[in-house]
Amino acid sequence: MFAIDERLLLTSAPDFPLIVSDYEVLHFDEMPILFTGTTKYQARVIASSVEEDDDTDRFFYVIVTADTYSSFIRRRISYREIILRARSIFVVDKGTGGRVTVYVVPVEDIPDEYLPLEDSYCPERSLRPSLTFDASMRGKRADMHQAYPSDIRTVETSLSGIVSDALVSVSEAKRPPRTVLRPYGEGSFRLRFSVEEEAPPQLGFAAHLHPEYARLYIDFCLNRFQDEVDAIGDGELHKAPHFAALLTTYLRINMFGGNLRDGGMMSPAVATESLLLSLRRSVERLVELSDIIGQNFSSIEVFNVYEDSEEALIGAMDASSVARISASVERYDVRVGGVSEDAHAQEYEILIYNLNTETRKGSAYLILRDLMPRVRITIGGSGPLEETRYAESLYKNKRISVSARAKRAKDKIVSLSIEY
Structure with a gap:
């Protein structure tokens, strides 16, 4: 096994990278070679078997974001890319008698022959889906x-x-x-x-x-x-x-x-x-x-x-990732039906049913004569929203009148940019 400086030993919360739930083997060859799961701290981990000797098995554990993991299982990025993008990874040695030792090792300190290959993409899985x-x-x-x-x-x-x-x-x-x-x-x-x-x-x-x-x-x-x-x-x-x-x-x-x-x-x-x-x-x-x-x-x-x-x-x-999906919806509407926007703000009556007070974005019912279509809303300005009529509409199920510029796709209003 390659040598690791003992100063890299993880002594505070040594169980931080260890998998406790959602365990799934991605590649198996007499033993799990590549696997994933989540830690007690609800972090997603991709892990791999690196080498073994008489009394110790060594593994790499990499903490990844939800977006990165999704890209990995979709085979958009390789395991090697994920490791190289990380500044450091966890090297976990599991010995006899349940002994576990965890190191935090900078990626540049890992010998190249221990890194995954260039084509180390997630293996295809063959399972029968259900509903x-x-x-x-x-x-x-x-x-x-x-x-x-x-x-x-x-x-x-x-x-x-x-x-x-x-x-x-x-x-x-x-x-x-x-x-x-x-x-x-x-x-x-x-x-x-x-x-x-x-x-x-x-x-x-x-x-x-x-x-x-x-x-x-x-x-x-x-x-x-x-x-x-x-x-x-x-x-x-x-x-x-x-x-x-x-x-x-x-x-x-x-x-x-x-x-x-x-x-x-x-x-x-x-x-x-x-x-x-x-x-x-x-x-x-x-x-x-x-x-x-x-x-x-x-x-x-x-x-x-x-x-x-x-x-x-x-x-x-x-x-x-949700922001990218949102942007793709707008691109689709532009290509398929063309998108137009009010030149000037107009009065609209809405009932807000979702609102993120941090991003100032949400969803509302647009009150029309015979219909109540759902539209996306963005509230301008920078003042707090918690004690405003927008919050009152959300929490008290109250209709409010707003001054906004509407964006339309195929003459259907899909979003409102509201003046604060």
């Missing part, structure tokens, strides 16, 4: 296993809504699928929800494809939309391979009976338009999470619970 999903909130209040009811409602409504968006157009049953909450398991603060589908009529051949389709759909919303949105918006679908894969599964379901109730097969053009409408609605649900991420918790991890009860991370969101 059960977990959402784990981490950081801040969530690390104390606490959450505000309003935050829980927003997370549950957004994520379960995405699953419903995926399945409602492919279900063969007369009633749309319903999402039900289940008792959550271990985690910082975790929700578990499952989809209940009515038994399909005879010839329900496509139901076995629904779990995989739902997993691909959520993966696309969380991880792929922002990368392929420009190609999709420009109609260059050959440059959007993940959308193409999702569309192929969508068409397969339709071919096996998803649209039999409508008396015929759906053409690729119609299927593309239908899927894009559903995805646009779903990513807007993710954007609404930006109202609460960063206030009482730092990130959300979304898992699929497989048929053998194993879990696999689909994706993770923190403030930066």
